[in-house]
Amino acid sequence: MRLVTRARLKSPWILHFDCGSCNGCDIEILAALTPKFDAERLGVVNIGDPKQADVIVVTGPANPRSARALRSLYEQTPDPKVVVAVGACAATGGVFRNCENVFGGVDKVIPVDVYVPGCAARPEQIIDGLLLALRKLKEKDGG
Amino acid sequence: MVSMETVFSAVALVAAPFAGGLLMGVDRKITARMQSRMGPPVLQPFYDVLKLWGKSPVITSRLQPILAFGYLGFSFLSVALLLFGGDLLSIVFTAALAEVCIVTVSMSAKSPYSYLGGRRELFCMLSTEPLMILSALSIYIVTRSFIVENVLTFEEPLLPLLPGAFIVTGIVLLIEMRKSPFDVSASSHAHQEIVRGVYTELSGYTMALVEVGHWIRTVLVLSIASIFWAPNILVGWGLALALLFMVILADNAFPRLSWQRMVKTSWALGFALIAANVLLLVVTGGATI
Amino acid sequence: MNETEQPVEVNTVIPFGPQHPVLPEPIQLRFTIHQDKVVGVVPNIGYIHRGIEKACELNDYKKNVSLCERVCGICNFMHAMAYCEAVEELTDTEVPDRAKYLRVVWSELSRLQSHLLWLGLFADSIGFESLFMHIWRDREIVLSLNEKTSGHRIHLSTCAIGGVNKDMDKGLISEYKSGMELLERRIRELAPVFYKDRSVKDRTVGKGVLPKKRAMLLGAVGPTARGSGIPQDMRRLGYEAYSNLDFEPVVHDEGDVHARLLVRLEEVFQSIRLIKECLEKMPEGPVMNKNRRFPNGATVVRIEQPRGELFYNVMGNGTKRLRRCRIRTPTLANIPALVDILVGYDVSDIAPIVMSVDPCISCTER
């Protein structure tokens, strides 16, 4: 395996964007970075800058307005990148399925690589989702 | 004929970025443990930089790559000057040049975060540069020389004579490493009002270059701190690492202060410490002006 | 752009958000900056609007409990409780006494969770990483109690129309007691950092001042109002079991960021005390009364959320669907105050001042 690919798998910098979730998943993403779960063990850093991010972690069912912001964030993030949709509403709309102003899933806006179920998704599931996303990143690299 | 010392200096120069990366890794580990977390592996900074190197960059201005190389180059040059026994003042000025590069990078971008970060980086320079020069001056007062080689061969350790200047170097290290309370221009975790500050517009290999440059600058300041126990290089580096630990401790014990407070604190504390130190020297007869 | 055409006094405009690490939620605040001072703020919301109020009319009224719970993940139990209270009133359902006490315990637990979350995020917004980590570490005590109670760390989903659908046994009650004691000990240890640490005070005292009169004029609620000396607390209306409990609203008069910080810190201890008191006083008995009617009429429920007054106006028409479910959340009421207190402070004070009203955007926009 190439050295860069190996490094890539050990340093996923995440960009977190909430496009309409109830906060449950967002606080769990933050909880995954704090002492009990400490995703920084795996090199995860919440970087907040799309230009330096590798993994875009999206929560929420997406509405027309946040979709615009999400699309621009996705375009700003340089390759290689993966998108993780956290929570039931980011995958399918979940409990917000019949709300008037939602698209029902992030995959209607940007291509999604990994879906994490749960409402709200637990930190364990989020860490698993990140690891799965990294495997996808490796496949994209041809490793 | 190449002397042993030259070979040693060349090896040290090549090793400087690796040492810097390792120190950053240790720093992240200790910080994590202070926050009662496990923390990333010690080699994490190297993974980060390698990954950034392999990532496709977003170049927002044509100046960016040149200036990123400039930042790394000038940082390297300043360490080289130190290792090959150059002039303390020219080391300080070369280091400042590197800083000018990164300020220009962030100012040349359109992003307001980057612009504000650049402005604050200027204030960081404004706080560190006078302190570095004063530190060098106080070393001169004792050793009668700005040349590192002469300082290194000075017969007695500098620390008992210049405790103030040593603490001032610590303040410089605090600002240089972008640690709380003075992480105003950028912070490693980006939980800050101006997101990544000066780093906002950097990406891919330019970010990797700047990151390596940052390691080297940390090594530079630590080596200057190690000069304070010049006769024995091991004791000197022990002192420098103790300073690093104090900086990490300060990072975890303080919130970020505003840049106004940073300039005021560093100037007041720096000038007062150096002045008191020089006064002490004159009173005890350690030096004559 | 031609450089020479610019006016002499150039104001920088900073778009803060919608994606910003200080605020986990998307709201855009466009700051106009002049010489490093904020001179104008324009809040720009709508990134989270989902249309929950409309969906409440489309759903079966029982399903709305789960939907209202997800208006906001942080204070989910309170939303479910407010909705259930409204429907119980419309269907004349009596809630058993034990259920009332359990609701108070869980809503105080939500408040505890929310305030600890906020204290951590606030520490983060002033760049105090280690304090953030330590507070969130202690917050895990509350989350693990949540998990033991209901099987989930965030969404309790225990509130139902007519009572609660989970009971506590003796073992769980003693776990709650020991958990509360541990939490209190650990937070007491950290309290001096907020009270006395000079660097924290440097960032908070005298920043974002909201005088009492101004707070009243702008209609601030919750800890934002209590930090300005207004003793407003909906819990004093005595809903659920609050009328049997002994407490006073926490009030600080200074009206700055530090006052709001201390209000929330002291409310953490208040919540711990209330939970302990509830567990002592809790009567035995059933926890659920089945309800067989459809909601009819209109009612208003006001409860105290961690961020302030939560207002539910539910109208039924005798069928299984509601006619209207109007939700007014505390952060919406606090946005005018937020815009007001930001003006005149430094760029570096933006983050703590914005955090000090504890904006919950997913509540605000629903």
Next chain:
Amino acid sequence: MHILHGALIKMPRMIKRVLRSLLSRPATVRYPFVKPEPARGTRGGISFNMDRCDLCQDCERVCPSSSIKIYQDSGRIEYQPFRCIYCHICVRTCMQRAITPSEMVRGPAYEKSVDVYEVHR
């Protein structure tokens, strides 16, 4: 002595806690490598027991996220775990006790899968 005491009082309050955690064990669960037991009553995934199910559609009716679809004529149940909010209301509602709750949470996946159950006649 007083000066020393004053200096200690003015010392940053966080140092004690920070140094203590540096010397004690971190609070981290090393999650992917060490898998802790799920707490009792964790609301994990659900599975349908088709021997008991009488296709009454009660669970479909109460499901807040409409993640269960029951086709009575073909005897088929479609359950979408990526739409499910794991509230376990269906478990409490089912009169036949045909829905088995699990304490194991569902893992992430590349695709949104749908669980299909069919009655064997």
